[in-house]
Amino acid sequence: MSSALAGDVEHHTFDSPTLGHPYPYTVYLPDGYADSPERDYPVVYLLHGSFGTERDWVAKGNLAQTADRLIAAGHIPPAVFIMPGSRxxxxxxxxxxxxxxxxxxxxxxxxxxxxxxxxxxxxAIGGLSAGGFGALNFALERPDLFAAVAALSPASYVPYPPLNSSAHRHPAFLDDEGHFDTALWDARNYPALLEEYRMQVTPRPSAEESDVPPVPLYISAGRSDVYDAEYHARLMRQAMERIQPNDVRLDLYPGGHTWRVWRASLPAALNFLFQYVDPQAEDRDGT
Known part of the structure; x- marks a missing residue:
């Protein structure tokens, strides 16, 4: 593909009052972004996995090449991708x-x-592994903010992560004694969010539609994942289909908990998201 048709990738930080330190992120800007200052673009947030960085989706996931190809082919519209970093x-x-x-x-x-x-x-929002855990949780907590969500090999294990999962040694879940905090996992994993989410997206008896629509969910997993992601993905699909039976898709791929699987499923995930995200970049004056 000609570089003239390629998007730009930039790495930035900004001061985060919440964190008390610079917040890093990578941004993909579609071809033509700099030449159309009057236009607004759809945005997709992509979250990295456990012990990952804001550069992973570009360096390992081929995000820029995949976005360039899908945009050039007309499968998805020109869009901005934000890939934040998290500890x-x-x-x-x-x-x-x-x-x-x-x-x-x-x-x-x-x-x-x-x-x-x-x-x-x-x-829209998506993520892989721990980022899939985060993306689903964000969408369930704030369905008013996202048109769709993609969770690739989501590390949303029920009831708890398998012993080989890095969750058991990740500082996010280690208490003052260095033990895995099961109560924190219980409070943050998606089953704890489902009832409140259901109440938000289910129409009241007197209404045909809810004030906030359900967030369509794409899930993928490798069939030989060492964390048994296929099993947990099937549990997730079953739980979500009880709430939104027509708005859940699960794709299974040969392979494990690896970038090979995530690169393979990224085009399908993006195509899914943009079935629901407004494809039209708008003029800044609203026209």
């Missing part, structure tokens, strides 16, 4: 308040800095 599992854990920083610092910074839509219809 936690995207929760307010024992080491940092990653969840609060995402909502209170990162999203406002992105919407003030880039020409992205600031409404639900132009915003």
């Amino acid at each position: 936690s599992w995207w929760i307010d854990g024992h080491n940092e308040a990653a969840r609060s920083a995402f909502f209170e610092d990162l999203m406002p910074h992105v919407e003030a800095t880039y020409r992205v839509g600031n409404n639900r219809d132009q915003r």
